Amino acid sequence: MPMSMRSSWLPGLLVGGALLVSLTACSDSSDVGLGVGSGLQGGNPSTLDVTPDVRDTTVAPITGITRDSAQGRPPAQSQNQSAWRFLVGSVDDPTPGTGVVTTDGYVDFAGRDDLPEDLQNASPDALTAELRLTTDYLHGHSSGTMDVEVYDLTSEADMDSARATASFDAASSPVSVNGAQINPSDSPVTIRLKASWVIDNIGTLRSTGSDFEDAFFGFKIVAPNSEAVVGFSSSTAALRLRTVSSSNDTTTADYPSLKTFTHIERTGAGDPPDGYRLMQGGIGKGLAMEWAYGEKEFVNETEIDSLPADSGRTLPLNRAEIFVPNDTSALETPSGFERPQPQGYRIIATRSSGTPSCPVVGSVTLSDANEACVLPLVPSAAPASALVPDDVARPTFRQSFQRVRDDQSPVFTTFRVHIADRENTAVNEAATVRPGLPTTLPVLVPVDGTEPGPPRATLTVTPL
DSSP: OOOOOGGGGGHHHOOSSOOEEEEEEEEEEGSSSTTOOOOOOOOOEEEEEOOEEEEEEOOOOOOEEEEHHHHHHHOOOOOHHHHHHHEEEEEOSTTOOOOOOEEEEEEEEEOSOOOHHHHSSSOGGGGEEEEEEOEEEEEEEESSSSEEEEBBBOOOOOOOOOOTTOOBBBOOOOOTTTTTTEEESSEEEEEEEOOOHHHHHHHTOOHHHHHHHHHOOOEEOOTTTEEEEEEEEETTTTEEEEEEOOSSSSEEEEEEEEEEEEEEESSOOOOOTTEEEEEEEEEEEEEEEEEEEOOOETTTTTTTTOOOSSSOOOOOOEEEEEEEEEOOGGOOOOOEEOOOOOOOOEEEEEEEETTTGGGGGGEOOTTTOHHHHHHOOGGGGTTTEEEOHHHHHHHHHHHHHHHHHHHHHOEEEEEEEEEOOSOOOOTOOOGGOOOOOOOOOOEEETTOOOOTTEEEEEEEEOOO
16 A cells, blocks of 8 residues: 655654565554554554664673662662572573673671570580572573582672672682582572681671671682572572570571672673574673664655654654564573573663753663663563563654754664563663663574564554
């Protein structure tokens, strides 16, 4: 069905790597494009899928958090902290291009307000110290046990908002008992510390509050030669001190977690499968998307004036979405290999100079300088896709078209997509700006015509 001349501005103003669906009129846009819906007013709605230029980008993610900065002193907990984790171990995912990912976990603990009398009075050699950790993530081979080693940190570690490339100094000899092991399928797990460590640190263990925190720097936990990465809940991690009396009564005291961090490295990475780009958690490998805006369109030497800057006429853009797919069927999963699906994604848009602020375009400010905006996503779209809804995408593109027509830059120059592994959040929720959970998961994004199609913007218009 032929299009009205007035809608020809779309391919002229917004161009990408390819036009997936030509601008063809239809009576109902709900069966064209990506769920653009119905309810458009007047005319024959038409849908155009426009692909951006896509390139790889790597930004080391934030993997550290301090409960003091997140929600106040423990034991108070917020949703932000209760969902956080730290990772230990290595995984060689069979997905091409992922390489071997190695993670080291760090955890520090808060001082108690008091200590039970039995623990205060017991002989140091009658005390046992152990780490008690709740497992909430497993990526890799799930069978068998995992060797673990715990090392003292040698100085105070600033874990809050630390990125995955950071590391903190630790002692050269482990303080965990020789041959310490955990079963990654169990929860909780226990790692016992040497009796000599308890004796050497008895004064610190019997101190309270800030005195404990000033003297105790925390632990580094590694799993040499492991075949899986295990995640432990930050909010429930505890250093437990216990003793057994002569009457076999057990007295325990837990020092709650104060801050955690994960150091992540990748080695031996090759190329992803043909027809795909790879996003990978932990190392911060994501995609950067840019839509190119063309010049004003002319037909028979006459400018197509369907985007007036000040006439007050309605612009022809009725609906818009941004869609970044995850082809979950393309991931090879051998028997006995565990790989959870990501629970969410993050799209961060970089503002052009002089463009509207983040809240004006329906997003949340990420940086103090208001240079980056976090775009709210449709929660139910994960893990199959990262989806920017109409009420955010449409005003973004509408303002961009108008700005480009006035010889100005579009609202956003670049859209960066990363795995966040936490539930996608809705418009204007404060949690949108929170970093994603530490993860090592791969995602394959189709390109070059591979189903379900590449990243794209779906634009729906009703010709004037």
